[in-house]
Amino acid sequence: MNYILSRNDIPKVLEMWSKTHQVFAPQKYSNFSAFLPYEGKAEQLCLEYPHNTRYPPKALFLPQSEELLSYTKDGQASEPALDAKPKLIFGIHACDTRAMTLLDTVFDAKDYQDPFWKARRESTAIITLGCDEPCSTCFCTTVEGGPFNRQGADIIMTDIGESFHLEALTPKGENLCKDLPYASAAEDRKVSNVQEKATSDMPKAFDTEGLKTALDANFDSSYWEEVQRSCLGCGVCTFLCPTCFCFDIADEAARSKRYRNWDTCMFSVYSREASGHNPRPSRKERTRQRLMHKYSYWVDQIGKIGCTGCGRCVRYCPVGLDIRAMLREAGKLPVEVIHA
Numbered sequence: 001m002n003y004i005l006s007r008n009d010i011p012k013v014l015e016m017w018s019k020t021h022q023v024f025a026p027q028k029y030s031n032f033s034a035f036l037p038y039e040g041k042a043e044q045l046c047l048e049y050p051h052n053t054r055y056p057p058k059a060l061f062l063p064q065s066e067e068l069l070s071y072t073k074d075g076q077a078s079e080p081a082l083d084a085k086p087k088l089i090f091g092i093h094a095c096d097t098r099a100m101t102l103l104d105t106v107f108d109a110k111d112y113q114d115p116f117w118k119a120r121r122e123s124t125a126i127i128t129l130g131c132d133e134p135c136s137t138c139f140c141t142t143v144e145g146g147p148f149n150r151q152g153a154d155i156i157m158t159d160i161g162e163s164f165h166l167e168a169l170t171p172k173g174e175n176l177c178k179d180l181p182y183a184s185a186a187e188d189r190k191v192s193n194v195q196e197k198a199t200s201d202m203p204k205a206f207d208t209e210g211l212k213t214a215l216d217a218n219f220d221s222s223y224w225e226e227v228q229r230s231c232l233g234c235g236v237c238t239f240l241c242p243t244c245f246c247f248d249i250a251d252e253a254a255r256s257k258r259y260r261n262w263d264t265c266m267f268s269v270y271s272r273e274a275s276g277h278n279p280r281p282s283r284k285e286r287t288r289q290r291l292m293h294k295y296s297y298w299v300d301q302i303g304k305i306g307c308t309g310c311g312r313c314v315r316y317c318p319v320g321l322d323i324r325a326m327l328r329e330a331g332k333l334p335v336e337v338i339h340a
């Protein structure tokens with residue numbers, strides 16, 4: 001069913017949802033925006049943020065640092081309680097919602113389920129806010145998504161001016177909307193116009209047809225040497241990426257605890273082996289890994305590109321390395337055709 005949430009009612013409705021859920025919403029924080037617990041400060045909400053929050057909401061499911069285990073000197077180990085408190089993420093963009101579904105294929109796969117990820121995913125409802133004016137660094141439509149993509153959402157929300165139109169997509173979503181008024185036929189019509197316009201206005205950032213073949217065929221190309229020249233190896237592109245999930249597990253003996261911490265393939269220590277050998281010794285191999293993982297290895301593993309086109313790596317790379325330009329050039333690399 002479709003429902004209406006008037007702008008003026010947002011604080012009241014968030015308060016109502018807060019009684020049963022811990023609500024997270026995009027809010028101002030210092031000079032940027034992030035998904036933070038909603039504490040009744042409606043003036044801090046930034047639903048009209050022109051681009052994605054700087055930090056992706058993946059941290060709500062995969063914290064930057066989390067305890068996995070604590071142990072005693074006599075060999076007793078215990079795991080922390082699973083965090084299954086109902087949560088609600090309000091106003092997340094479609095690319096970030098879709099990123100969760102991509103990460104599900106890593107943390108909730110047939111042969112491996114991460115209990116921490118799974119508990120958080122199952123106890124969380126997601127209200128996606130479609131982007132009626134995607135910003136210039138976004139390219140979701142190029143990579144199998146779209147500004148109103150519904151994958152992973154319990155509700156898809158569309159800004160129709162004086163109010164938001166909410167389409168409930170799952171029983172979780174229906175349950176959240178039960179006290180809201182139904183949308184009229186005229187309001188439903190406005191939605192299709194907004195969604196179609198936003199989607200058709202987005203230009204194609206690069207060609208994905210044949211891109212994987214070109215990347216695979218040019219693993220040893222000098223292209224990687226050229227493309228990494230200005231990279232600082234700072235890791236910003238991966239830490240802020242909603243689909244990057246590298247982590248390291250560290251035992252902190254002084255605290256008798258084991259932690260999982262975000263890590264990044266853009267750091268040289270990430271791939272350094274215990275022997276001292278590093279299979280990715282320079283930024284050339286590490287840059288190649290970043291692009292190949294998203295645009296070739298994910299395709300091998302799950303048949304999908306592992307990038308949602310959120311544009312964070314484009315926006316926040318300190319030296320302006322633009323993944324779209326990198327892939328545009330990679331797509332033009334020669335592919336040797338072998339005739340039988």
Ligand code: SF4
Nearest residue numbers: 231232234235237317
């Ligand atoms: S953000 Fe830019 S400079 Fe930093 S590691 Fe990524 S590509 Fe390199």
Ligand code: SF4
Nearest residue numbers: 241307308310311313
């Ligand atoms: S690679 Fe860049 S554009 Fe793609 S999902 Fe990650 S941060 Fe977003």
